[in-house]
Amino acid sequence: MNICNVCQKLTTTKCSRCHKTYYCSKGCQIKDWKIHKKSCGKNEVAVSNIASGSLFSEITETLADMTIQENWNVPDFGKEYATKYPQENDQIKFLNDARSSFKALQFVEKFLNNNIVKISDPKNLEKRWGELSENLTKFLTSPRKYGDIFTKKTKNPYVGDKGRGALSFSNMPKVRLSLDQGKTHVAVGFVDLDLLLRAKMIRNIHSAAQPQPNKFIGYEGSVYAVAKTNVIKEMMIGKAPIRSIIEVWFSTVWTMETLKHFETAVNVVLQYGNAPNNKPPNPMKNEIHPKVRSLISHWRESIEAPKSRQEAHKLWVETFNSEDGTLSIIANLNEPRDRVQVARHILTGEFPLMDDQQEKNLIASITMFNCNDGISPHSTSEFMFQMMPMDAILPKYKRKETSFLSALYNYLEDGTTKACTWLSPPAGKAKAIEIYLHFQTVNNDNPELLTSIRRLNPWTISWSNICDYFYARDFHKLLRACSANDTVHVMTSMNWITEVFGAHIMEYERNQRREMFMEAQKMISMTGDFMDPSGYFRHTKIITHPYNIGDIGATMIVQDDWQDYFFKGQNLNVGDFSFIPYCQTHKTHTLLNIIFTFNKNINIQTGFE
Template sequence: MMIVKAPIRSIIEVWFSTVWTIETLKHFENAVNTVLQYENAPNNKPPNPTKKEIHSKVRSLISHWKKSIVTPKSRQEAHKLWVKTFNSENATFTIIANLIEPRDRVQAVRHILTGEFPLMDDQQEKNLIASITMFNCNDGISPHSASEFMFQMMPMDAILPQNKRKETPFLNAIYNFLEDAIIKIFTWLSPPVGKTEAIEIYLHYQTVNNDNSELLASIRQLDPWTISWSNICDYFYAHDFHRLLRACSGENTVHILTSMNWVTEVFGAHIMEYDSKIRREFFIEAQNMISMTGKYTDPSGYFRHTKVITHPYNIGDMGATLMVKDSWQDYFFKGQDLNIGEVSFVPYSHTHKTHTFLNIYFTFNKKINPCTGYE
């Protein structure tokens, strides 16, 4: 859909919404038909970047989606399917309590309860159908989980400073951010005449682990500038993970990752591991830190940054983790000869489920700057 420059709204609906317009369904069908013309990729073999190929499991899912296009579910059915996966104990509703504008609270709670994005107030009911990709699954693939909310994946420190609370509703600010990002990708995929910078995208489905030396060698041969690992490091022993990354690395590769579970590998990362006096100090320190950073990450005040409404652990643990981050960092990089760029906390965001994520980037090349990838 992005290669042929489908409408930006349609792309956003496919990515994030429980409900699509009929127009989006048509663009999605065109994209599905195009991809299904690709050749079959060899099972359990490294990808061939020069060919348009898809793995058999990917083809199976996309073929299932194509069949589902013929008989799409209704908007009402989409809402029911969304509610079925909803976990009433999920802390998502604290987002509502911390939004300042009543307008934003109403719109945000509507998104949480219906999964619609954007909200479909501008559409006639007959033009709306349930998302194909979110609810039509096959071969044991789980449907969308209510623990996966759009809000939780949005970089609020990049979104909120670009908007003014009184002028732009909260959901609109998110939409504008996505729109700008997609326009950039359009340009990279199809650069204007005279521009040489472009990106190409290849899809592959295969498990990356230390037992698959052939795949690791194929990644290394690409000489990647950066490799993003999400939170894969949470599922490896540290020394095994570094061995994997070395096998994938080109000469100047910078590795980027996030750890969510690091707090389980070090004592003292939870506020309840300290006595009551220290707990209170941690809580006050963390609340002051949120108030201070809020001036920069949310200058027009979409959210409250004093007396934040959330579970006390979410604030107190921020203070506790500051005490032990360096100890975990020493453990994670122990015995490794590499160049650490940064190990830093993700800025506090009311929309995140967890507030103790660590962003990490480093390279095995001691001569280059991990921040730039150059010497």
């Protein structure tokens, strides 16, 4: 989420001169100009200086030898969509335009031969490094080698919007968590309950001596995530239909039955006690912050006059980014049936698709389209595909018999059913869990909170991708303050490549790029055949920007350098430091899973897969 530099409202509009500072309106930009003008424009000068470096000099020769085209055989998914939805002319045109864009990407050599395309362009620099700054200019114009770390990268707070940020669901796949019976797991930046979908509960020598429920304690700096996930938790406890739980979690459109179960759960959550305003919450108590209560109360009021299915589709599309890489998922699916269904989901946000329902039985999602206090879910073109662990889903099905969306639904149904059973276990069953979710930011400025987490004696702590928002030394300080003697930490870095020179294929010499690209293609093909034996997706000649493939090879070269930097000076036990396999549905294709503990005597491989 980006916020206005003046009033802190959510916005996507930047200063058109420096492309760095965000403003929600012209009025806010004018108010800030007296201060902003001192730095605005400096970036332009600094960035232009990069072009004079030998590594970044732009090619002036013609590109006559760059017309070699890969035959990707881009499917005509617009035409396929039209056979099922012939009246949706705008959507069909949109899909046809997307197909034309994909066909242009087939000129692989054009991308690989060109020398850092317009590196002096601020937009390209910001996309590669995630910022424009004098420190970045100094780093790029000074002598460097592959694997050098941009140690002065700007680190923004992972919650800088006073809790108004809203993700409808997680945007990356998670590891499979093994929950030792009777132990406590702390989930920092949890977003939703996706960690429980793949989790398994085990009993071993580490488990509690006497059977007792596991504890899942969540801390999150988003009002929306805490409010919605508490409601979903109560729907699980109240034995709402699994489909209704999935609709509230993922869909823009609900059935009237889902609305009924949602209302029941909302009333239960509003009976929680009040969390304190100025000190840490009680970790194992159902209580909600006043901001969370305000949002849930607003949802209860909105139940009386829900929006229509058509309004839901319109509101969904308004935040859709036509350049979003998610569209390539459609093109890379092998079955025409799957391409049509996935296109329908992307264009409407429905899950499951509601074509089999009567129109009068459908309403717009309350949680997605009826928020207050400036909260705006789905404001960043998010899609549920991004959180799906395809290596755990695709091997279980044959694509001719089970559609891609059905495979995803089955995964969610199985995982949700398991979580419901843990929350309300049958009599005599040892596997049980208690979930407590709190609106609370976890950082080094709140020692009282960190102490309360440590006193929970957490067996495991998950950190989402919060490590991306801290300098390594500060992050390890935070983790040590939260850790009990045996605590294992698990996290995923999405942005590590923005700290390492050589993590982008275009930073290598032209004669190396094609070889790196081909090796990356081979590796993706091999892993794809293993995790997708039924062939839902193509794994050769993948329809995507060539950089997405090439960067896989580049990151393999510099991964160890970033690992050394991240763990430098820390006496700890590293359990895993590995790439998540390339998958067409991921938002980022260079995700790193990181698992470690500060206790060097623990075998932490047993807790994660």
